[in-house]
Amino acid sequence: MEIQAQLGFCGGNSGDPIFTEDFGSGTTDGPALPAGTTTYNFTTGTPADGDYTISSTTNYYDWLSIQDHTPGDSNGKSFIVNASFTAGEFYQRQVTGLCENTTYEFSSWLINLQRSGSCEGNSIPVNVRFQIWDETDTNMLAQGDTGSITAIGTIEWKQYALVFKTEPGQTSVILKMRNNSNGGCGNDLAIDDILFRSCGDNVTVATPANEARLTVCEDQGGVSRTLTATPDSSVFNSHVYQWQQSTDQQIWTDIPGENSASLNTSAVTATTYFRTKIAEDIVNVNNDLCNVVSDVFEITVLPIPAAPVSNGVVTICEGELGTLSVNTQNLYSINWYDAATGGNLVLSDNRNLETGIAGTYYAEANSTEIECASTTRTAVTLTVNPLPQIPDDLSTFLCEDSSTTLDAEVENVTYRWSTGETTQLIDVTEPGDYDVIITNTNGCSATRNFTVEQIDLPQIDKIVSDGPSIVVSTSNNGNFEYSLDGISFQPSPVFDAVAGGFYTIYVQNNTDCGVVTQDFYHLVIQKFFTPNGDNVNDTFEPDGLEVFNTVTISIFDRYGKLLKFANTNSTSWDGTFQGERLPNDDYWYLITADSVQFKGHFSLKR
Template sequence: MTNPKFFILTLFLISSCITSLQAQLGFCGGNSGDPIFIDDFGSGTTDGPELPAGTTTYNFTTGTPNDGDYTISSTTNYFDWLSLQDHTSGDSNGKLLLVNASFTAGEFYHREVSGLCENTTYEFSSWLINLSPAGSCEGISIPVNVRFQIWDETDTTLLSQGDTGSIPNTGSTEWEQYALVFKTEPGQTSVILKMRNNSNGGCGNDLAIDDILFRSCGDNVTITTAADEASLVVCEDQGSVSRTLTATPDSSVFNSHAYQWQQSTDQQTWVDIAGENSAILNTPAVTTTTYFRTKIAEDIVNVNNDLCNVVSDVFDITVLPIPAAPVSNGDVTICEGELGTLSVNTQNSYSINWYDAATGGNLILSDDRNLEIGTAGTYYAEANSTEIECASTTRTAVTLTVNPLPTIPDDSNAFLCENSFITLDADIENVTYQWSTGATTQMIDVTEAGEYAVIVTNTNGCLATRTITVIQINLPRIDKIVSDGPSIVVSTANSGNFEYSIDGISFQTSPIFEAVQGGFYTIYVQDSKDCGVVTEDFYHLVIQKFFTPNGDTVNDIFEPDGLEVFNSVTISIFDRYGKLIKFGNANSTSWDGTFKGERMPEDDYWYLIEADSIQFKGHFSLKR
C-alpha cells in the first residue's frame, strides 16, 4: 500500500511542474540574438508545397481548406475570410500557413528544430491572426486559441508552453506576435515545436500563421566608458584615439558571462579581437571610424557560436574627416541701402560659419550657407561638422561690393501757373532717366498739378528716385470791390497768396486800402508766385458814416468825396419816413443838416446819388 504522505507529495510536485510549464507567453526579457531558424512559408502564386511528413495530421489541399484542412498560400480569399497579405516584410506574393481547425481540438503542427546550443535560453515567436470577419457565424464564431509547446528532442520532456488565449473575430487585419521563452538542457541541441488547437472546429476558429522564428535570448549588455560615454566622435586632426570599454550585462537571463570582443569598420563584418575575453576592453588606437561590441554567452563554449550567443550594444568611435573648404557661389555686388546674400556650397553633412577674417576673427553667422549683409567687405566661410568642432583648415573668401546711389536733390515742390506749363528738371547728369510719365529725358514739361517721380540710374546700375510735387497757382478772381468810408475793400472769389495794389506799382498783402480819396481807380490783384495780374476799374465814392453839424468846423457837413469825376451828378437825402430833405446837383452835393432853415434832429438819413449811369445808395447818421 502506498504511503499516503508520499502520494500527497508526488501530487504536489506534479502540480508544481505543470503550473511551471503552463506559464504565460512572453518575449525575451533581455537581448534577442539574430534569428537561427525562421519559416516564412516562401512566396509564389501556387499553393504549397505540402508540409514535410509528420508535421501535421491535417489534410493538405490546394483549394478551399475545409475543417481539418490546411494550405500554404499567398491569398486568404476563401469563404468569407478576411483578405490580407502575409506578414513577412518585403516579399512579393508571400505565403502563409492557413489552418481551418478540425472539429476536434488537438495538435495541428509538429516540427523539430535542431542546431541549438545546450544550456542556452531561446525565444520562440510566431505571428497569428483570426481570419473570420466580425459578426460571422451569427455572432457566435469560435475564437482562435492556440497553445505553443517546446519539448525536448526525445518528445518526453515539456520545456515550456503557453496559450494565446481567445483571439476573437474582430475583423482586424493587424497581425499579432506571440512568443515563448525556454532553455535547453545540458547535452540538448534540438527541440520539438508543437502547436495545438484549444478549441474545436466548426463555425470559426480559422487562422493564419506566418514567420515562425527561433533566436537566442540573453542579457541586455550596455557598453560605457569611465566618463559614461555611450559613443565617441572625434575629428581627424586629433590623431589616434582609444577608450577603455566596460560591458555591463543586466543579468536578466544569464547566471554567468563569457565574452569575446569584436571590432568592425562597417557594422557588417565583425572581427574577433584576439585575447579579449573579459568584461573590459582597452581598444586599440584608431584613426578611422571603428565600431566595438562584445559577444556574450552563459558558457565559454557557446560564446563563439552565433546560435548560442547574443551581442552587446555597439560602441562607436566615429572619426570625422576634416571638411574641405566650401565652394563660393561668387562675389556679390549690390547698391547702397540693399542687402546682399553671399553663399557657398558644401557637403550636406557640414554646416557653414562666417567670419570677418581668414583666420581667427569674429564669428558673424553660424550654421547657414547664406550670409545676408549690407556692409561692403570680404567675408570668410568655414565648413564645420554638425556634431563636434571639426572645421576646414582654410576659409573661403567671398567679397561684397557696395556701389553708391546717384546723388539727387531732395524732393521739392514746383509751382504751375494756371493755363500754363512748367519744366521739371531731374537736376542730375550722366545717368538714365525714367519719369512716371514715361519720359526718359532729363527735363520734361507738364501742364497739370500732381506728383511726378523720376528714377535715375547711374553707370553701376544703382538707382534713386526723386519726387517733385507740382502745385497749380490759380489767377486771382475778383469777386467785388466796395468803398467802406475812405477805405477800398477788395474781395476775391478764390483763395491764394494774393497781393493787392491801386497803382500797379506798390503791392500789399492786405485787401484793404485805407484813407483813399474818392475818385476813379484801377485795382490790381496778383499771386505772389508771379503768375499774372488781374485788374478791375472802380469808382471810389467816400461817404461819411456820420457827421456832426455843431459848428466846431470838424465834420460839420455831409459831403461825398469823389463825385467830381462824373459829368452829371444828382443827390437826394431822405429822412427815415422817406421825406425828401435835400436835393442837389454837381454844384450842390453837400448838406449842412437843416431843412428850410431848421436843424434836423439826430437820426439816420438815406441818400441816393445818381452819377452818370451809376447809382449809389446808403445811409448815414446825423449826430448833434
C-alpha cells in the same frame, strides 16, 4: 494588427534566426507537409474538420479572408487548420543544427479564422499548446498554452513563444503543436512564421567614462578606448567573449586573443565599429547559431571638411542689405568670421550672411556633431556703393495758367520722373507732388521730391467807397498787394483819404504771378455835415461828380419828402428847405451821374 501575447519570450538578446518556416508563396495550394509532420489530411480545396491546407487564401466558409503574416510576401501562404473533432496533436517536426547547452526562443504567429458571432455565438475558441521535446522524444524541455483565442472578427495575428535550453550533447529538438479544444463549429486557425533563434543576455558596451559611442575629428590623430561589455545575466549563467571589429557593420572580423569582458582598441584613424560575441560555453562562442552579440560601439572619425565654395562677391547700394553665401556638403554647417584666422564669430550655422556693412567676411565649414572645422576659411566680399548726392526736397510755386521748371540739379546720372520723363529738367503745368529717381553709374538710386503749389490770380469781388476811403474785396485768399497807379503797391486793401474821381484798381500776388485791374468811380460822400456857419463842413457836397457830363441830385427826409433837387451846376445843399433850417436828422440822397445812380444817407448835425 500584430499583438504579442507572451508565453515566454526571450528576456535578453535574441540572436539571428537559425530556423524559419513561412510555408512559401504562390497561388496553388500545397505542397503537403512532409510525412509524419501531421495526422491531419491535406486538401487543395476547402478543409473539412481534421483537414489542413497550405494556401495564400483563407476564403473558406464564412471565415475571415486574410493575408499571411510574413512581411513583404506576395501571395504568401500559411498553414491553415480545420481542427479535428477530437483534441490532440496536429503538427510536429524536428529542428536540427542547434548548439548544445544553449538557450533558444521558439515563436510562431497564430490567428483565429472565425468571424465574431459565428456558430450562433457559440464558436469554439482556438487553444494551442506548444511543446519542445528532446531529440529522443522522451524528455520535454518546455511547453506553454496560448489559452483561448476567441473569434473577434478582426485580423489580429498574435505571436506566441517558448524559451528552452538544449542539454549537453543535444543539437536537435522536436517541436509539437497540440489542439487543446475539440473540433466542430469553430477552432479553425492559421499558423505562420515559425522561428527558432538563440537567446542570450542583453549586453551593453561602454567606456569607463560611460560613453556609448565616440565621435572625433580626423585632425585628432588616432584615438583608442577601453571598452567593457556588461551582460545583464538575464539568461546566461556564465560568459565567454570574442571581440570583433568592422568598418561597415556588415562584415565583422574577430580580433585575435580578445576574449575577456574588456577590449583596449587599437589607435583608430577611420570610422570603426566594435562588438563582442557572447556565449555560455567556449565551444559555442564562435558558432553564430549558438551565440548572441552585444550592442555596437561606434568610433566615428569625421573627415576635416573642405573649405566652403563662395557664390561670389556681392555688391549693394548704401542702405540696402546684401546676402553673402557659400556652398558646402549638406552634412556641414557654416560659421562666419571677420578674419581669415582667429577673429570674431559673426554668425553661426548659416550658409547665408545678411549684412549692410561693407568688408570681407570669412566662411568656415564645420561638423554639426563636434568641433571639426575646415583648415582654411573662404573669403567673401561685400561692396557697398554710395547713393547719388542729391539736394534737399524742394517746395515751389506755379502761377495760375502758366508752367514752372523742375530741375533735378544732379548731373552725369540718369533720371526717371514720376511723369515718365527722363531728362534733368521738366516743365509742369499742374500743382501737385512730383519726384525723380536719380541713378548713378554704380546703379544706386535716390529720390528727390518736389511739391508744386499753384498761386492763383486775385479775383476782385467788389470795390466800394467808404467816405474818402476806397475798400477792395477779393473772392479768394492770397498774399495780395493793392495799388491805385500800378506802381506803388500796399498790403492793405483800404486806400484812405482818396479824392473822388475815376480810378483803376490794381491787385497782384506778391510772388509776381500777374496783376488784375478793375476801373472804379470813387464818389466821396460825407457821412455828415454841420451847417453851423463856421465855414467848416457847412454844406453837403459830394466830391468827384465833375467827371460826369450830366448830374442830378435829389435829397429826401426820412418820410420821402423831396427837399432839394439840383443839377450839374449846383450839387451842394446847405441844410435848408424853403429858407428854413432843417433839424438834426438823417437824410437820403439819390444821385444820377450820366447813367449811374448812387443812393445812400447822411446826417445833419448842428
